[in-house]
Amino acid sequence: MSFLERQSLDGLTGHQLRAMGVMNRLREEKGFVLQRDVEERLCINRSSVCSILNAIEEKGYIERRSSERDARANVISFTPKAEALNKNAIRQVTEAEKLLTEGMTEAQKKQFAEFILLAKENIEGRRETEKSV
Numbered sequence: 001m002s003f004l005e006r007q008s009l010d011g012l013t014g015h016q017l018r019a020m021g022v023m024n025r026l027r028e029e030k031g032f033v034l035q036r037d038v039e040e041r042l043c044i045n046r047s048s049v050c051s052i053l054n055a056i057e058e059k060g061y062i063e064r065r066s067s068e069r070d071a072r073a074n075v076i077s078f079t080p081k082a083e084a085l086n087k088n089a090i091r092q093v094t095e096a097e098k099l100l101t102e103g104m105t106e107a108q109k110k111q112f113a114e115f116i117l118l119a120k121e122n123i124e125g126r127r128e129t130e131k132s133v
Contacts, residue, residue, distance in 0.1 A: 010085055011059060018042070019052050020061065023076060024086055035064065035074040061085065 012020065022041045026033045039049045053076070056062050061082040067073040078086070101109045 012056070012061075012085075015052050016056050016059075019049070019056060020082065020085065021089075023062070023078070027078070033076040034067070035076060038076070 019038060019042060022038055023033045026037050026041065030037075035049065035053065038053070039046055042049060053062065053064065057064060060079055063077050063079060064074045065077075067075050101112060104112065
C-alpha cells in the first residue's frame with residue numbers, strides 16, 4: 001500500500017479539510033474562530049461555507065454557537081475529534097515531508113521549499129486574477 005493510500009481523511013472531503021486547516025490557522029492567530037473569518041479566508045460565498053461547516057459539524061469535528069459579544073457572529077470551536085485529526089494531520093505532513101525530501105541535501109531541501117512557495121504564490125496570484133475578472 002502506498003503512502004497516499006495509507007492516509008486516512010476520516011471521511012472529510014478536500015473542501016472540508018481545507019476549511020479545517022483554515023480554522024486551525026485562525027485559531028492559532030487569533031485564539032478563536034468566527035464563521036465570517038472562515039468565509040473571508042476561503043474566498044467563497046457564505047452559503048458554500050455554511051454547507052461545508054454543516055457537514056463538518058455533522059461529522060462531529062466542530063461546534064458552532066452565537067458569540068456572546070455579537071449574536072450575529074458564529075463562534076466555531078473544535079471538538080476532541082478535531083484535535084485528534086489535527087495531531088494526525090501534523091504527523092502525516094511530517095511523514096510526507098520526510099518522504100519527499102529523502103536523499104536531498106540541506107541545500108536541496110531549502111531550494112525545494114523555495115520552489116514550493118513560488119508555486120503556491122503563482123496559484124494564489126492566479127486565483128486573485130480570476131476573481132477580479
